[in-house]
Amino acid sequence: MEPVVSIRHLNHAFGKGQLRRPVLKDISLDLNPGEIVILMGPSGSGKTTLLTLIGALRSQQEGSLKFLDQELLGASKKKLVQLRQQIGFIFQSHNLLDCLTAQENVRMSLKLHTHLTLEERKWRAIAILESVGLGEHIPLLSL
Ligand SMILES: Nc1ncnc2c1ncn2[C@@H]1O[C@H](COP(=O)(O)OP(=O)(O)OP(=O)(O)O)[C@@H](O)[C@H]1O
Ligand SMILES: [Mg+2]
Numbered sequence: 001m002e003p004v005v006s007i008r009h010l011n012h013a014f015g016k017g018q019l020r021r022p023v024l025k026d027i028s029l030d031l032n033p034g035e036i037v038i039l040m041g042p043s044g045s046g047k048t049t050l051l052t053l054i055g056a057l058r059s060q061q062e063g064s065l066k067f068l069d070q071e072l073l074g075a076s077k078k079k080l081v082q083l084r085q086q087i088g089f090i091f092q093s094h095n096l097l098d099c100l101t102a103q104e105n106v107r108m109s110l111k112l113h114t115h116l117t118l119e120e121r122k123w124r125a126i127a128i129l130e131s132v133g134l135g136e137h138i139p140l141l142s143l
Contacts, residue, residue: 002069003030005054010063012049023049027063048092056083085112102129102137 012024023046031037039047052058053065056072059080065072067083075083096105106125110116116124126138 001033003032003066004035004068005029005031006064006066006069007054008064010050010053010060010065012046012053012061024053051089055087055089056080057089101139102134103139 007030008028010024010027011022013020013022015021027050039050041047049058053060053072054067056067056075060073060075063073068086070079070083072080072083096102097108100108103122103125106128107121110121110124113121126135129135129138
């Protein structure tokens with residue numbers, strides 16, 4: 001079976017000129033379907049940088065990074081958006097929007113599924129919140 005993520009000789013640096021600091025050096029790895037991987041390392045060692053590259057949230061500089069056999073090096077912004085739609089990414093610091101209800105926060109990501117109607121998105125969001133024990137945060141008015 002093909003790996004979900006395949007990385008070869010990836011390098012990544014922040015800053016330019018004299019301020020350039022390499023963070024990831026010659027990283028090669030494969031992540032296979034169904035595999036659960038724990039990435040460990042000291043603070044500042046580049047874990048988040050690597051994950052944001054895999055998640056197509058950051059443009060790749062050097063090396064090869066394939067997600068579902070699609071090369072991310074040199075990928076257009078449009079392509080990166082398409083790839084992101086196939087990746088579930090849970091951020092280190094949560095990014096819920098204070099101005100939205102719990103249900104609206106969940107519903108927002110379902111907007112990517114353009115075949116779903118507003119009503120379907122609403123019921124799916126309610127089911128998702130209930131499945132993780134947050135049913136009591138659904139405003140009665142939205143039911
Ligand atoms: N946007 C940025 N601009 C410049 N340097 C950055 C940027 N993001 C991260 N760095 C630097 O890159 C290095 C790796 O950072 P990164 O956040 O990937 O580490 P980490 O392993 O996720 O750390 P932690 O365990 O604290 O989350 C650090 O030295 C950090 O200061
Ligand atoms: Mg981190």
